[in-house]
Amino acid sequence: MHIKWNALAQTAGFSFGITVAVVAVFALGILALSRREASLSAAREGSGAPAAGGAKLALAGAYVCFAACAATVGYGLMLIAGK
């Protein structure tokens, strides 16, 4: 009997790595969004331009994170559909 330990180990390793990476990046995106809220309310309370700039930066960061997650999902689907 030939057991493909390699294929199994690869599957397990990839699954673990991808899951942890995607969830971490997604969590970073959420953190960025929550920072943005904080900056926005700081700006409203009058700490001015730097806070508003921080809000924009945070929003951009969140977009990058979510786009990375979406790209991973898209790539995964492409691999499956390509069969």
Add this chain to the structure above:
Amino acid sequence: MEHISFLVAVVIITALAFDFTNGFHDTANAAATAIATGALRPKVAVTIAAVLNFAGAFLSVKVATTISGGIVNEKAGVHPEIIFAALAGAILWNLLTWLRGLPSSSSHALYGGLIGATIVGVGMNGVNFDTVVTKIIIPAVASPFVAGLAAWGATKLAYAITRKGDDAATEKGFKTGQIFSSSLISLAHGTNDAQKTMGIITLTLVSVGALPHGALPPTWVIVSAGAAIALGTYMGGWRIIRSMGKGLADIRPPQGFASESAAATVILTSSHMGFGLSTTQVCSGGIMGAGLGGPKGELRWSLVRRMVYTWGLTLPAAALVSGGAALLAEQGTWGIVLVGVALVSGSGAMWLISRRQPVGADNVNDVTPVEVAPTVTANVPTPASTTVAA
């Protein structure tokens, strides 16, 4: 020939019936945590799951060719009677575990059924035991651990990263993420499980010479398999949704997102590698990992134990029932009729018993565990209009 084509029609209908039970048995995989955390309303969750299961059926036919050409040796003389017996055992086991609210593997029920019926009908040489071990048993044992570990790690990280953020915003963010992660599971489930029915139907058509050996599933097979699993999914296996969403652990949105992401990744990666694993076990494993990785780090071990016992029992139990059914079905038309009658009356009986304690979209998030009591217990008041539990 007429007798054979009638039998083939019966087998195809039974296969689609199995696909239907597969659908409602496994709705929980994608929907349970999304419903439990409130990311999606129950009805919305099952609708999305149904649509994506259907879509998933069209993504790939890789596993379909693995099942029909892998586990059972088609050339050894597998015929429609055997496949019918295999499906009967698989359906009965699926319904029994659903009745008890246990998320067992529909795939293993099917494999077990096929193995049992083939051993009785053809003999030991009809089953490729090497393939059974390498492509089913080893992935089945490994996959819940892989998903659990990944979900555990992802949950820990998710909590660590968002610790300094605003709690309400974090919950909301992960709930939104859950909509996508649970959708991905549904898609992956459609790809994986609808293919198994396609494989069975294709195997039947090959066995009567309607298709050449090693043929790909025809389009009508893909469409009907996708439709059957989608319909089953839409019916919603509420009993199992409750066990998985509320029974194993108290799941918060970050845990739900982590477990769903882990499950989706494991399923998609394995189906890319051609392993036909159990979506149910992967999703349950993911939820267990996320439960342990969460802030409380708790898991209801008694339910975990019951689930694991059921998983171990699924393959042999379905094999036993299907073996018995094959013994009858081989006797000729009366045997087939008898198996058919047993299948229908057994399914009907289990449905009737389930009515004693219905679980539906309205009460799916109650924590009362599903226990089928011998007496009628009315601890969950259910209005007559919502008796859609399936």
